[in-house]
Amino acid sequence: MSRRKKAGIIVGCVIAIIIIAVIATYTPTYTLSVSVSPPGAGFVSPAGGQYKSGEQVSLTANPISGYSFDYWSGRASGTPSSIIITMDSDRSVTANFVPAPTDIGSTEAQQLTGYLEEISRGWDRPSVDGANSILSTESLGPEAWESFFEEYFSDPNHHFTDDLRNYLTYPTFHWFSDDVHANLQQGLFSLLIDIINSQTDAYLESDRAFLTQESPIVQSLHNSHRFLHTMIHYQVSSLENRDNIIGFYKNLIKDNPNIYGNASLDVDKYPFAGAFRAQAHINLAEALQLTDTILYTEIADILELGGIKRDIFQDYGVLLIDNNGLDTHQLEVIKSILESVPSELHNLCSITVNSFLGNDGDEKLRLTRKVGVNIFGNKVGTRVLNMFPNEVPSHLSDGFSRVAIHELNHRVDGFHIKGNETFEKRKEQLLEQAGVAKMNYLRSDIRDGYFQETPQEFFAAISNQYFSNSEHTLSLGIERFNQGRPEPLNQFLFFADVYSRGGSSTLFYTLDTAGNLAKTEVPIVRDGDGHIIELHIGAEHYGFQLDTDGNVVSVILP
Numbered sequence: 001m002s003r004r005k006k007a008g009i010i011v012g013c014v015i016a017i018i019i020i021a022v023i024a025t026y027t028p029t030y031t032l033s034v035s036v037s038p039p040g041a042g043f044v045s046p047a048g049g050q051y052k053s054g055e056q057v058s059l060t061a062n063p064i065s066g067y068s069f070d071y072w073s074g075r076a077s078g079t080p081s082s083i084i085i086t087m088d089s090d091r092s093v094t095a096n097f098v099p100a101p102t103d104i105g106s107t108e109a110q111q112l113t114g115y116l117e118e119i120s121r122g123w124d125r126p127s128v129d130g131a132n133s134i135l136s137t138e139s140l141g142p143e144a145w146e147s148f149f150e151e152y153f154s155d156p157n158h159h160f161t162d163d164l165r166n167y168l169t170y171p172t173f174h175w176f177s178d179d180v181h182a183n184l185q186q187g188l189f190s191l192l193i194d195i196i197n198s199q200t201d202a203y204l205e206s207d208r209a210f211l212t213q214e215s216p217i218v219q220s221l222h223n224s225h226r227f228l229h230t231m232i233h234y235q236v237s238s239l240e241n242r243d244n245i246i247g248f249y250k251n252l253i254k255d256n257p258n259i260y261g262n263a264s265l266d267v268d269k270y271p272f273a274g275a276f277r278a279q280a281h282i283n284l285a286e287a288l289q290l291t292d293t294i295l296y297t298e299i300a301d302i303l304e305l306g307g308i309k310r311d312i313f314q315d316y317g318v319l320l321i322d323n324n325g326l327d328t329h330q331l332e333v334i335k336s337i338l339e340s341v342p343s344e345l346h347n348l349c350s351i352t353v354n355s356f357l358g359n360d361g362d363e364k365l366r367l368t369r370k371v372g373v374n375i376f377g378n379k380v381g382t383r384v385l386n387m388f389p390n391e392v393p394s395h396l397s398d399g400f401s402r403v404a405i406h407e408l409n410h411r412v413d414g415f416h417i418k419g420n421e422t423f424e425k426r427k428e429q430l431l432e433q434a435g436v437a438k439m440n441y442l443r444s445d446i447r448d449g450y451f452q453e454t455p456q457e458f459f460a461a462i463s464n465q466y467f468s469n470s471e472h473t474l475s476l477g478i479e480r481f482n483q484g485r486p487e488p489l490n491q492f493l494f495f496a497d498v499y500s501r502g503g504s505s506t507l508f509y510t511l512d513t514a515g516n517l518a519k520t521e522v523p524i525v526r527d528g529d530g531h532i533i534e535l536h537i538g539a540e541h542y543g544f545q546l547d548t549d550g551n552v553v554s555v556i557l558p
């Protein structure tokens with residue numbers, strides 16, 4: 001063989017190998033084409049495209065308002081709105097939509113009306129089952145529900161009672177499918193807005209004597225606001241509707257400043273309006289907290305917030321709903337508390353003072369809130385008390401401040417502790433270890449068993465002492481430890497750990513009788529498990545020997 005021939009064979013082989021290698025790694029791509037019938041009735045996501053052979057594509061059919069998805073055709077079949085297509089050839093699929101029924105049908109409407117009438121007087125199992133069977137219909141779009149509920153509530157005998165609101169939250173937010181939730185929510189949204197607008201007018205025109213807690217206007221108005229609150233937190237198609245809710249409340253405030261604005265309300269002349277206002281403001285504050293948009297300045301303007309109140313809203317995102325009852329001193333105290341408690345520990349966004357809103361005593365309406373608290377309106381410098389038992393020196397502190405601090409610490413419990421598995425577990429362990437004996441708690445001014453019955457008070461209750469005087473609280477823990485009761489000291493270290501935010505120091509506080517709150521950084525040392533084993537209070541170093549759970553077994557005094 002000549003050299004040239006040999007070279008030719010080698011080149012030929014190399015080319016062949018390259019071709020084989022290319023064929024072996026080459027994956028064909030296929031085209032997915034998607035169409036919609038009738039055109040414009042909806043859209044499919046993704047809208048088709050090029051895919052590698054074998055790739056699985058998840059397609060979802062989305063109807064526009066007024067249509068519902070019916071079935072897939074072409075190289076796909078079935079009725080679920082989401083399907084998966086395997087791309088093993090070019091594919092074309094069609095999403096078929098049908099006009100959504102604009103009413104639920106007269107038989108169904110009659111039946112559902114009967115069920116809801118029954119439920120509006122209380123939870124009735126057969127009626128709940130009956131209503132469920134109709135409300136769970138996936139093919140009924142928002143228009144159908146809007147016209148049904150419009151019809152239902154236009155009957156003067158039908159009110160949006162507490163019981164009806166309670167029931168409707170289940171099909172609208174929790175039971176059945178996301179499609180059902182979206183349709184019911186959209187259908188109810190515009191209706192609730194109509195109810196609030198029309199019933200606000202009816203309220204203003206109504207004779208005061210007819211405005212009782214159970215009266216249709218009061219019930220329908222209050223429960224419509226409460227239902228919108230639930231929509232803010234649980235709705236499926238979230239952000240757009242939340243913006244609509246904010247937009248709605250902005251207009252409601254502008255159109256009805258006497259009820260929903262921030263001007264002082266005459267609570268005797270306008271019974272229950274304080275509760276309507278409070279619920280509207282809570283809704284607005286909680287919807288704002290969940291949006292990315294910075295609307296705070298605009299809302300502050302609409303509410304005509306000024307001075308300290310405006311600072312508190314803009315700097316801490318906390319709306320004060322007090323019917324202008326809080327005086328400057330009280331507002332300063334609230335601001336200094338929000339300054340002193342690290343904002344990453346809580347998610348508070350509203351503070352109501354029910355007593356100033358006329359929403360207390362026998363005429364009280366229950367407010368729905370998720371991240372707000374209520375405080376008392378006592379003047380600063382009153383309700384001065386010593387929060388400590390006589391085992392340690394007394395320390396007097398202001399009552400208004402203590403209540404605000406206690407309530408804020410409910411949010412620390414519900415946000416920072418709840419959001420941290422280690423803290424949550426430790427809190428449960430501490431409650432279990434302390435059991436029913438009141439002397440096993442820092443707060444022993446309660447009855448035996450109190451914290452077992454109301455565990456939600458356990459953490460917030462410690463704050464009354466910790467913020468009055470953290471050092472006294474530590475002394476009380478050590479005193480009890482020496483009496484053979486280690487739990488109060490464990491509780492103290494837990495509170496200090498929460499306030500350390502995982503860092504190398506914690507915060508100690510003192511509160512005087514004039515509401516002055518002072519904060520000190522206290523360096524800490526942790527063991528390998530992260531438990532606090534030393535506190536450096538000025539020049540005094542306290543040491544703790546712990547077991548593996550973090551329970552104190554011995555104390556080293558300075």
Ligand SMILES: [Zn+2]
Binds near residue numbers: 410460461
């Ligand atoms: Zn409490």
